[in-house]
Amino acid sequence: MAPTSTPEIPFGRVLTAMVTPFTADGSLDLEGAQRLAAHLVDAGNDGLVVNGTTGESPTTTDAEKSALVQAVLEAVGDRAHVIAGVGTNDTRHTLELAREAERVGAHGLLAVTPYYNKPPQEGLYRHFTAVADATGLPVMLYDIPGRSGVPIATETLVRLGQHPRIVANKDAKGDLAAAGWAISRSGLAWYSGDDMLNLPLLSIGAVGFVSVVGHLVTEDLRAMLEAFLSGDPAKATEIHQRLLPVFTGIFRTQGVITTKAALAFQGLPAGPLRLPLVEATEAEAAQLRSDLAAGGVHL
Numbered sequence: 001m002a003p004t005s006t007p008e009i010p011f012g013r014v015l016t017a018m019v020t021p022f023t024a025d026g027s028l029d030l031e032g033a034q035r036l037a038a039h040l041v042d043a044g045n046d047g048l049v050v051n052g053t054t055g056e057s058p059t060t061t062d063a064e065k066s067a068l069v070q071a072v073l074e075a076v077g078d079r080a081h082v083i084a085g086v087g088t089n090d091t092r093h094t095l096e097l098a099r100e101a102e103r104v105g106a107h108g109l110l111a112v113t114p115y116y117n118k119p120p121q122e123g124l125y126r127h128f129t130a131v132a133d134a135t136g137l138p139v140m141l142y143d144i145p146g147r148s149g150v151p152i153a154t155e156t157l158v159r160l161g162q163h164p165r166i167v168a169n170k171d172a173k174g175d176l177a178a179a180g181w182a183i184s185r186s187g188l189a190w191y192s193g194d195d196m197l198n199l200p201l202l203s204i205g206a207v208g209f210v211s212v213v214g215h216l217v218t219e220d221l222r223a224m225l226e227a228f229l230s231g232d233p234a235k236a237t238e239i240h241q242r243l244l245p246v247f248t249g250i251f252r253t254q255g256v257i258t259t260k261a262a263l264a265f266q267g268l269p270a271g272p273l274r275l276p277l278v279e280a281t282e283a284e285a286a287q288l289r290s291d292l293a294a295g296g297v298h299l
Contacts, residue, residue: 003046003081003107010138010167010189011081011108012046013208014222016215017054019259020068022271028064032269034075039268043218046208047081048072049110053147054212054256057085059274062097070104077105087112087142091127095134102135109139110170110210113148121156132165139165140210144172144193151175154182161186170210171201180204196247199240202228212255213246216262216297242296249291253284261285262292265299 005011018040021032037048050072051057051065060068069084076082084101086109088094098109111131113124132139141160145151151173152160160166169186171179172193183190183205190206192198195213198206202225214221220239227235250258254277261280263270273279280288292299 003079005081005138007167008189009207011083011140011191011208013225014045014214014218015047015049015081015083015191015208015210016040016045016218017049017052017210017212018072019215019256019263019270020050020055020057020060021269022274024271026272026274028060028067029269029271030067030071032271033068033071036263036269037072037075037080040215040218041076041080044222045080045214045218047083047107048076049083049085049210051085052110052142053085053112054259055085056256056274056277057087059277062100065097066100066104069101069106073105077107081107083108083110083140085110085112086131087114089114089117091130094127094131098131098134098137102137106137109135109137110142111139112142112144113150113152115148118149121153124150124152125156125159128160128166129163132163135165137165138167139163140168140170140191141166141188142170142172142193144170146172146174151178154178154185157182157186157188161188171206176200176204179206195250196244199224199228199236202236203233212259213243213250215259216250216292217243217246217295220296244295245291246295246297249288249295252287252291253280258284258288261288262297262299265289265292 084106086097170193224239
């Protein structure tokens with residue numbers, strides 16, 4: 001049974017884009033994934049995104065992706081939204097991943113903008129509508145032009161918002177002006193996909209976050225959100241400012257590299273990374289410890 005959702009808040013408010021734990025030899029660590037998922041939901045996450053970029057989706061197989069969704073559902077699917085990342089730059093492949101995610105019981109889909117091949121806006125529209133037509137699951141778009149090379153234009157977001165199963169957007173565009181217009185016109189539930197902009201995006205209509213730092217500071221993110229929603233922007237701002245060293249530390253390099261290092265500091269499942277990603281250097285790990293301590297994270 002999927003957790004409760006509403007049209008306005010389809011996937012809850014605080015979600016973490018979960019890393020994929022691997023064993024020492026680089027194999028998928030399903031037991032570790034279940035332990036990490038339970039830890040994150042116990043900390044206050046309403047949902048988890050698995051098989052996203054932070055989950056090293058470019059280097060996991062389709063079979064591994066399916067097994068990971070099943071394992072996380074088994075661990076926390078009765079108390080948190082489990083959203084499967086299915087995005088690729090090949091629409092046919094994306095549809096296969098979407099159908100498999102639905103088959104194993106995912107509660108929703110995350111579909112990133114097709115990367116590298118730089119489709120025009122009509123191509124983006126047809127790609128995302130094909131994903132939404134492929135299953136009965138609700139879809140969260142993922143707009144991250146810094147990685148994909150192409151933004152989802154406001155007019156395209158408005159068109160996509162008319163599809164009954166395209167219900168949300170994860171915004172990592174870094175353009176508050178564009179976000180404001182899209183939020184007001186598209187009808188999509190807006191989720192911050194850039195931790196540094198979590199509070200600014202709330203102020204213009206976002207409903208929550210899909211976070212990377214949620215691996216470490218879910219309770220603080222929830223406190224910030226609840227302060228904002230309860231009419232205490234000063235408290236929300238204080239929490240945001242206190243977390244700035246955490247945001248900076250996690251994104252000094254690739255977020256999954258630093259996140260896996262931080263989880264290892266805490267004795268939580270993480271494991272190595274798959275090439276072309278590599279583990280944090282000693283200097284990077286030392287800097288990360290300093291950044292996290294400055295933000296109040298106890299290791």
